[in-house]
Amino acid sequence: MWNDIFLFVGIAGVYKLLYSLYRYGKDSLFFILALFMSFTLWYVIPILLSNCGYWYIFDAMVKISLEDFNSYVIYEVYFYLFILWAYCKIRKYKFKSIIVLEEGGRIKSKEGFFIAYSVLMILYRTLKDVDYSEANDLGNANNGIMFLLSFFGTYIISYYYVNIFNQSHNKRCKLFLFLIIASVTQAVIMGARIYLLVFIWLYFMKNWNYILERKYFRFFFPVILLLISFSLLLPIMATKRTGSNLSKSDLEASGELVLFHLNLKLNSFAYSTALIEYDGEGFAGYTPYVGSLLKYLPRAIWKSKPTPLSYDGSVEGTPTRRIPMLLDFQDTDTANVGVSTFLVSLWQGWGYVFIALIVNIFYLLLVSSFLRHNSFYIKAIGFYLLCFPQLIATPSSGDNLIQRLLEVPILLLFLYLLGIIRFKYVYGQ
Structure with missing residues (x-):
């Protein structure tokens, strides 16, 4: 007690x-x-x-x-x-x-370099067809070159997020959003289930004004729908990652299975x-x-x-x-x-x-x-x-x-x- x-x-x-x-x-x-x-x-x-x-x-x-x-x-x-x-x-x-x-002077041109870098990283991962097991294999843990490439790539994606979340007036924001979604989709396909939360974050930061205006139902209702939808995907993605299949009884007890996987993951x-x-x-x-x-x-x-x-x-x-x-x-x-x-x-x-x-x-x-x-x-x-x-x-x-x-x-x-x-x-x- x-x-x-x-x-x-x-x-x-x-x-x-x-x-x-x-x-x-x-x-x-x-x-x-x-x-x-x-x-x-x-x-x-x-x-x-x-x-x-x-x-x-x-x-x-x-x-x-x-x-x-x-x-x-x-x-x-x-x-x-x-x-x-x-x-x-x-x-x-x-x-x-x-x-x-x-900030230095005349830096907008550097965004072109960032965009090209992101596109190349996405193409590389797509063509290499890396799955969850390969990405987490012990033999790849000390791959220094890929670590450095991903290191700068992650910073560049962070720059896109900052523009989107702060609702900047950058004309390239739509392209930044597309690259974010492409990167997130790729991560989810590889088995990184937690990247589904990015879509909720995108909604949060774009619609926070509803909280300030005390329109709580309008803000939280879509969030709840997204959370339920993504939660139901958890056991499906877990079985896909391990190569197993969901049985009919598993699908019937989907609510129980979601809570099981949440605790197992978190x-x-x-x-x-x-x-x-x-x-x-x-x-x-x-x-x-x-x-x-x-x-x-x-x-x-x-x-x-x-x-x-x-x-x-x-x-x-x-x-x-x-x-x-x-x-x-x-x-x-x-x-x-x-x-x-x-x-x-x-x-x-x-x-x-x-x-x-x-x-x-x-x-x-x-x-x-x-x-x-x-x-x-x-x-x-x-x-x-x-x-x-x-x-x-x-x-x-x-x-x-x-x-x-x-x-x-x-x-x-x-x-x-x-x-x-x-x-x-x-x-x-």
């Missing part, structure tokens, strides 16, 4: 802080909605489903009771609550910067308990951070450099791959699962829980500052850092965020070399 009360208070506290950020009005609407959606998807929904009769999915898999699961989840919720509370407190202070970012807490139950606290140590800090060191210099996030330096040692092995999944070459922030940090050690706390607060401040910038090119960096549409970086373990923070100077250099941004020295002005 007390666990239930603590959970309810913690969840309510997070929502209250998010609402206060919205009322404060200093952060971008998308940033607050992203935090709201992330918390609802990865925290509230799996907690509710597990406590409303769907823990049986994990009962035999992770071999812990629902009470023990809730005990772990309390730590996760309050860990995030403290991160958000600290962000809200620090957010009220103004910090002066020595160097500021500005419950990163349940999966992450395996790290503590089987490996124990402090098992991974500092090695995941070494891999993250050296992520961009060429393997030509250090061929056996550790894989980021891995406890033993191998791809199999990353939490998303380690858990399927601990839980005896059948196909461990392609299996990967979602992981939670606190439990992964605890798997590394209590000292890394504190590090993760600090890094998460800084990460939110950085993302928020980018999204508040006037330049859409710079806003796109903040958008990129949110890991849209999965929204799995707010929050995340410290080693994961560090490797993402290392991508910021690379993106800034990329934009600087293209002449899109410039650095202005303002100290003493």
